[in-house]
Amino acid sequence: MKFDTTFWMKLSQIDRRWIFLVIAITVALPMVLGIDFTAVPAPMVEKVFQTIQRLPAGSKVLISYDYGPSTVPENQPMADALVFHLLSKDCKVYMMAVWATGERQSQYTIDHIVKPSFPNKEYGVDYIDLGFKAGGTGLINMLFTSVKRMYTTDRTGNDIQSFPMMSDIETLKNFDMILSISSGAPGLKEWIQFAGDRGNIPVAGGVTAVQATELFPYYPRQMFGLMAGLQGAAEYESLVIHMYPKFFQHRSALRKMAPQTVAHLAIIAFVIIGNIAYFMTRKK
Amino acid sequence: MSELSFADHLALWVGAALTFMIFSFLYKDNPFYKFAEHLFVGVSAAYWMVVGFWTTLIPNGIGKVFPEMVSIFLPNLSDTTPNYYFLIPIILGIMMLTRLFGSIGWISRWPMAIIIGFSAGTNLTRYLQSDFIHQVHSSSVPLVVLENGSFAWMATFSNVVLVFGVIAALLYFFFSLEHKGIIGGASKFGIWILMITFGAAFGYTVMARISLLLGRFEFLQKWLQSFLV
Amino acid sequence: MFFLTLLLLLLLGSVGLAFFIRPLRKFFPLLLTLFTGLLLVVALFIPAQPFPKLEEEFSMWFDVIAVFSFILGGGNLLRVHLMKIQQKKRDWQYSIVTVTGFVIVLVIGLFKVGSKNWSDPYLAQGTAFKWMYDAVFVPLQATIFSLLAFFVASAAFRAFRAKTREATILLVAAFIILIGRTPVGVWLTSWLPNPLQFFHIPNLSTWILSVPNMAGQRAIMIGIALGIISTSLKMILGIERSWLGGDES
Incomplete structure (x- = not known):
């Protein structure tokens, strides 16, 4: 448990440049791979x-x-x-x-x-x-x-x-x-x-x-x-x-939907991890 | 990519260099970023001036009063009758520039008065019609919805949320009544509605920001392809 | 011609008078605001001449004066940065970059450098101005705005905490919108049976946008409209006069 808290503490204080790097990779990778998505009209x-x-x-x-x-x-x-x-x-x-x-x-x-x-x-x-x-x-x-x-x-x-x-x-x-x-x-x-x-x-x-x-x-x-x-x-x-x-x-927009989707998921992951880190460290 | 001219190649390289200079800020503030940032300020201001000069000042200002003078720029104009009434906005525009000179800066209040009066007059009527009357009208929907004679629970539920949501969120902003009892409960519901609104706005903001980054990466991909492929 | 002379006399005469009688430096502009503002309000309710014609003229004047605000902006920028260079203030070297960029773009734009005729469009293919726009202006503006993607990600990690019930509602709404507006939302809940289609993420996202979000945005819109209407009235009537500046000079 002590290890967990230290881990989450460190994670919550992570240098923001790592976050920048993750965003750059999540956007660039699907672009390079050239994945095409379809879109259901609203x-x-x-x-x-x-x-x-x-x-x-x-x-x-x-x-x-x-x-x-x-x-x-x-x-x-x-x-x-x-x-x-x-x-x-x-x-x-x-x-x-x-x-x-x-x-x-x-x-x-x-x-x-x-x-x-x-x-x-x-x-x-x-x-x-x-x-x-x-x-x-x-x-x-x-x-x-x-x-x-x-x-x-x-x-x-x-x-x-x-x-x-x-x-x-x-x-x-x-x-x-x-x-x-x-x-x-x-x-x-x-x-x-x-x-x-x-x-x-x-x-x-x-x-x-x-x-x-x-x-x-x-x-x-x-x-x-x-x-x-x-x-x-x-x-x-x-x-x-x-x-x-x-x-x-x-x-042009359809070509960008794959990296857009991956980036959305990355942001959602950031929010979830940020919240877990917050609650884990708050307990202490 | 061989069809690109030297000027196009140069544009790609200059563009890529400036893109990296701006991105370098993500690591930390540095002279390259500052250079690019300051260049942007100067270039933008000049861009607006040039565009304003050629698109509006020449054809709609000077060209109206002195058509012969601008015929070199606009040789195909059929109506070349001078309209001296346009002297007034030109004089007012020049008066606006007195703001640059401290001691006579007060003269700029005359054109400012027209700008302020015009904006206030048009905004008053437009916001009244579009953002007030129409919005109240659009929010006045039936609280019970019947479809083909039967009760449509989903549409009813949506309309109830819409009508009471608008009222509750407005109540939250209304400080002349103490937020207690029914008013307190309604304003609480108003906060929830506003939180959903801000959540939706946040979601859309994330979408927008990522899209802009995609545009830059697409440009860098094009730049890389110009010499790698 | 009579009306033009009269208008010019009124305009220049009022400025001339204000040179000698200082209180008029605020009085005349306030009068002009009242006249312009009222005219535009009346024009909506009385669509008979001369009001539509006057509204058209004022709109035209407004558009021409607006161009001078571009020139004013450029002039102001130049003044501020030249002063910074002259007084050798902090980071004054970068002001040289601003001034140089400004002057170069202004010269190539106003003199249509690279075009064959004066009548060619200023953004024509082959002009230096178009090259500058594509090579310098576009990457700078687009990249500066794209930086926000990184900061929004950082903020998502550090600031969006489900600390309270309200914050949790905000987060859940944001999640549904974020997933719902992408193909992932379609895949995730496409297995739901027909009676539960409301909970299919794209449907839920559309509902949030068109019902609670609509209600919240409407309330905000109505509030802002009331604020703008009252501020506009205050400006027309001369109650709000901060735009005039502090003193006579």
Whole structure:
């Protein structure tokens, strides 16, 4: 018993760098082994997919890239899968960003998803990248009354009036759906508050896992669906792959689910061991 | 990986070096970490300035007042009629910069007043509608649920937990009444509901943090493959 | 043109007056906040002109002024670090790194170094700014945030103790969510018979998220909303004026 207590005492005082090392190994090992997992879609994710699935061809969908490099592993797969799905359904995709770092991310989707998978889709006719504008909620408020006063050009500096798909866009109400992929404020929450609720525009999207729980209260009345974190992205990817198998090559979140799962188990193990150590040493 | 250009290779190596510099903090604070951290601060601030300048200030500010002046940057604009009303936000913006100079810093209060007034006005109405009225509305659900004429115990149980959970958690935050008797019991239930909420938030936070680390490891894997494979 | 001249006169005139009469340095901004705030509230309830038009104009102004806050942020950073270098404060050498990084990125971004035409996008392929973004900004920002994975693991080991009933509830909820949101949750309890499907971990995790978590988050949301509404009102009415700063200068 004395030995046990000493052992647990030592364990509870272990140098945190050992914990760091264990986390690094649990994340790296499944990645190196390249294990692929599937994901069972949660109802909120399924709802996003089904709602888009029901959109008629030609529907106008705004997708806002409200994140930056720090959350790319969670957010980029969501944006890529959504754009792939929307273009597969022949919807018109309007990309923009409320975050200054979002521009590079929409560029990534165009270069890695749109151009290779949809060579026949034409820029300005089937999809457009409006880019970033400053203002945050002020920008959303402005777009609610006038899109073209703010976006006089697209991201590349071409006149907005020169694009056919912009001819019937005056305000946010002209969009059939708004999707926000976000990792903070301004993001999906602000799109719900300043656009969805105000103009009765269907809003949904994907957020980082940190942000997810605080968005649940908007479901289903104010937000028709939600992808929460990497798991949400993986679930959406599996739905898209099921419907459009050629998306399989673009899957990114699904590839990360194995290390993610192992890391979760490691964290749970840490909590359990930490608690055992606490109770064992407290007795003395 | 042979299709990578020299610039791409350089970017991978610089990126990998900076990644290791930041990770070195996990061992202990050191000059490499400090270097990377300070570089990040400077680069970020400049990045925001450059993006703001090209995306908003040129097309939506200066370009509106002096379209001819910005035609070199935006040669394809069809509407080149000057709109002098945009002088006002530009002047207000310049007034904002007086904050950098102590003695005339008070001039920045004018643009700040617009920012504060705008934010307060919009937040008041938006939060009232989306986060208050809608939430109260969404929480008003039937306490007895019948499905096809028969009692649906699970849906009923969920609705009861939802309705009383919201009320109890709100009661916990309400300090005008002493938390004793029924109020005390309700606020206790409120704490449990909040603990489950925080537990869920913790679970999701762990998920998010691991995901970000995965992204970096994926980058390092790409970097290793660029010269090993 | 008349309205523009009038607005400019009002704006510059009020600043000019405040130069000589110090109390006006707070009075005019408070008046402007009251006007802007009330206008936006009224615009929601009276959707007739001129309110929607005025709301649109103020939104536009807000967005343009917001850009200057980026410039202000950069200017402030430069000032702080240059002072640190000048006064040779602790770790002043690293301030040189900050200033150098700042200046280099600013120059390559504003002068579109590497692009063929001035009309090319600032983030176009081949520009130095895009290279800097991919090679420097992305790894730095992403790695700094990824450090949190290690710290959350360390905190899980050291701080999450089931010391009380409340802490235990928190831990159990976190466990179910952590397992339930991964394929392990599906495997672990997939053997459960139909009547016990509620206890299947993914189902339990979904229930926790959509019922008790929803209740807790709603209560928090309603509380925050009430706080924001009252603070906004205080700001519009000039009761809360800490943003004005301490003294006249």
